[in-house]
Amino acid sequence: MFEIYDIAVVPVITGLVQLFKMAGLKTKYSPFLAVLLGILFGVFYFSSSIKEGVLVGLVLGLSASGLYSGSKNVMEKEKTDE
Template sequence: MFEIYDVAIIPLILAMVELVKIVGLPVKYSPFVAVVLGLAFGIFYLDASLKQNIIVGLMYGLSATGLYSGTKNMTQTKEEEH
């Protein structure tokens, strides 16, 4: 179901969200786009039952959202310290 190399999808989702933001999507919709892209990857890329694909797709999208917000919070905290 879930292979270790599938984790590479998370940075790919992040990159796609960044592209959508460059095109003009407001930043506040980024988490929603990440979850939708994660679901799309889960449903169309993985080879398992639909229920498993949806769950793994949600994990991808939510992981990408958490990675983005965690990195953003870390950089903001470091900027505030200086």
């Protein structure tokens, strides 16, 4: 089952999405990739069942999307404050 230290997968997903963006992925597709990667991690890394893996993967992918957009918004806010 999902343990609290497994939440470290979220920054891994964020980093993988960033690598894809550097390789040419359009920014508008990054949330979809994050959710897809989250589902893959959920099914293959955390899976005790497919349904549970997909649910955990959705949470991971959506969390990674939120982490990226939240940190991006904070960085943009700091630049405008200067």
